[in-house]
Amino acid sequence: MDSGVKNSARPGPDRPNPSRPNPSRPGPSRPGGAKRGRSLGQKLKGLLGLHRDGAVDSLRRMRAQPLNTIMSLMVVAIALLLPALLYVGGKNMAQFGESLADTNRINFYLQTDISPTQIELLQTSMRDNTLVERVEFISANQAAADFAIWSGLGNIVESLDNNPLPASLVIHPVDTRADTAVQIRDAFANEDGVRQVTLDQAWVERLESLLQLVDRIVLALILVLSMAVLFITGNAIRTHIASREAEIRVMSLIGATRAFIARPFLYSGAWQGLLGAALAWIFVQLLLLLFRGPAQTLLAFYGEQYQFIGLDMRASLILLAGGLALGWAGAWLSVSRHMNRWH
Amino acid sequence: MIRFDEVSKQYPGGHQALKQVSFELNKGEMAFLTGRSGAGKSTLLKLIMRTEELNQGQILVGNRNIHRMAASEIPFHRRRIGVVFQDHQLLFDRTVFDNVMLPLRIEGYDKHEAARRVRAALDKVGLLNKEKLNPVTLSGGEQQxxxxxxxxxxxxxxxxxxxPTGNLDPDLAAEIMLLFEQFNQIGVSMLIASHDLSLITRLKHRILTLDHGSLIKDELQPSKQEPASRNSHGANV
Incomplete structure (x- = not known):
């Protein structure tokens, strides 16, 4: 038992007043004190108190070493920042995916000499097809007007003597499956008056797989950087443990349970994760503030329905909860590795 | 209160620290454990605390075989035992008050109740006026x-x-022993390892002598307070 902390004990100049240790006073060491009769309520209150102490104590220790704390928090924050930004980017790109899935349609460009009756007939037969949900007629004039607006080449279109654009029939299929679109195309491509058929399906599919890839990349980065956060806090807690070795030994000798010894370290891991995540959240908001203006302008070119999406409430909560859980888990890794030395 | 039955302890590497030690310390009894350095005094105390495992025999503390306890029970076993170290093992990152508070914090005591007990304990050892100091500023005797x-x-x-008096001069050592006797008078069973024969023979308590791990003498000395006999129970229990 005589190991460890070297003491500074030396025969001091003081001589305790002989009357000081007072035997007549009720001693603190009467066996079987009140504690053995503590009620469940008192015990619960005691346990709550222990948790509060652990939480407060670990915060106080973080505050006592501001530079260390700030650096650890920054590392955690930066590790969490990247996946959060990618998530926001992915969210914004996904808007296009959704609205382009809506534009899943087949264009039948018509011959210029087609008669209105023929168009009417063609349109009716298309509507009767079970794979078709809706048919839209776009006249040559409307196509020219749309093109003028869409391309910004209004002057040139107006300057042309006759409209080079054909009228078209646009079919919206009942579903977004590729073979549905192909069946529809095959059904009507050879009808009289149809000059050309275009299918946007391939393009939509390409965009969708791109978005899926982005999703996977975000997921992989979240995993990798979560591991980073886990090991960063794990290492920080390991150094905390090393610096409090003497205290841990004394506490173990006077009857502290493993849970009691581990608690402040677990709390500091959790704090580190939570505060790191909060810092990451602030950084994300600052960066989004920076991106918002240009991004809004860019999105406006594609139409009013596109809005810049920030970090929503749900994602924010996941970020904070994730940080907390990772910090706790990192601390737990270090603590459990040291546990066996505490007896 | 404490019973050793044929207890042997061998450290990894072969050093035989204790050889078939048997004795019993009764409730409320005070005994000294003596012998040269390396005779096994510290090992014997460590076995009671179960910071070391034994190789043979059994140790009963309060009728429980402590080396059959699950690891999760050990902290609760240690809470029933107070330990005073030669190098006192105080923590210098907190006040005297917080050091004494530590065992109560571990047990999750109510703050006010705990503070009351800490002050009672500090009063008992005559240091109530130093509760706010850091122990590093205290003298060796005060730290102890x-x-x-x-x-x-x-x-x-x-x-x-x-x-407990290893680092103290004779007057302070006698002071500390007096304090121990006072705790013994209110019924605490005590086992004190000390090689300071001149001090402990003056105190008229039972003395257990270890030599190279064997218990070679178990002398019952007439005590000042109680008629000490091997099987007597403490007078104040």
């Missing part, structure tokens, strides 16, 4: 008394001390 206050603050039934 803080260590004693911490050992008794949760009112253990057993108090162990490992060379």
């Amino acid at each position: 008394r803080v260590g004693i206050a911490r050992a008794v603050v949760n009112r253990p039934q057993i108090l162990l001390a490992d060379e």
Whole structure:
């Protein structure tokens, strides 16, 4: 038992007043004190108190070493920042995916000499097809007007003597499956008056797989950087443990349970994760503030329905909860590795 | 209170620290454990605390075989035992008050109740006026008394001390022993390891002598307070 902390004990100049240790006073060491009769309520209150102490104590220790704390928090924050930004980017790109899935349609460009009756007939037969949900007629004039607006080449279109654009029939299929679109195309491509058929399906599919890839990349980065956060806090807690070795030994000798010894370290891991995540959240908001203006302008070119999406409430909560859980888990890794030395 | 039955302890590497040691310390009894350095005094105390495992025999503390306990029970076993170390093992990152508070914090005591007990313990060792100081500023004798206050603050039934006066001059050592006797008078069983024969023979308590791991003498000396006989129970229990 005589190991460890070297003491500074030396025969001091003081001589305790002989009357000081007072035997007549009720001693603190009467066996079987009140504690053995503590009620469940008192015990619960005691346990709550222990948790509060652990939480407060670990915060106080973080505050006592501001530079260390700030650096650890920054590392955690930066590790969490990247996946959060990618998530926001992915969210914004996904808007296009959704609205382009809506534009899943087949264009039948018509011959210029087609008669209105023929168009009417063609349109009716298309509507009767079970794979078709809706048919839209776009006249040559409307196509020219749309093109003028869409391309910004209004002057040139107006300057042309006759409209080079054909009228078209646009079919919206009942579903977004590729073979549905192909069946529809095959059904009507050879009808009289149809000059050309275009299918946007391939393009939509390409965009969708791109978005899926982005999703996977975000997921992989979240995993990798979560591991980073886990090991960063794990290492920080390991150094905390090393610096409090003497205290841990004394506490173990006077009857502290493993849970009691581990608690402040677990709390500091959790704090580190939570505060790191909060810092990451602030950084994300600052960066989004920076991106918002240009991004809004860019999105406006594609139409009013596109809005810049920030970090929503749900994602924010996941970020904070994730940080907390990772910090706790990192601390737990270090603590459990040291546990066996505490007896 | 404490019973050793044929206890042997061999450290990894072959050093035989204890050889078939048997004795019994009764409730409320005070005994000294003596012998040269390396005779096995510290090992014997460590076995009672179960910071070391034994190789043979059994140790009963309060009728429980402590080396059959699950690891999760060990902290609760240790809470029933107060320990005073030669180098007092105080923590210098907190006040005297917080050092003495530690065992009560571990047990999750209510703050006010705990503070009351800490002050009672500090009063008992005569350091109530130093509760706000850092122990590093105290003298060796005072530090040891803080260590004693911490050992008794949760009112253990057993108090162990490992060379508690090893770093103190004779007057201070006598002071500390007087304090131990006072705790013994209110019913605490005590086992104190000390090689300071001149001091402990003056005190008229039972003396267990270890030599190279064997218990070679178990002398019952007439005590000042109680007629000490091997099987007598403490007078104040």
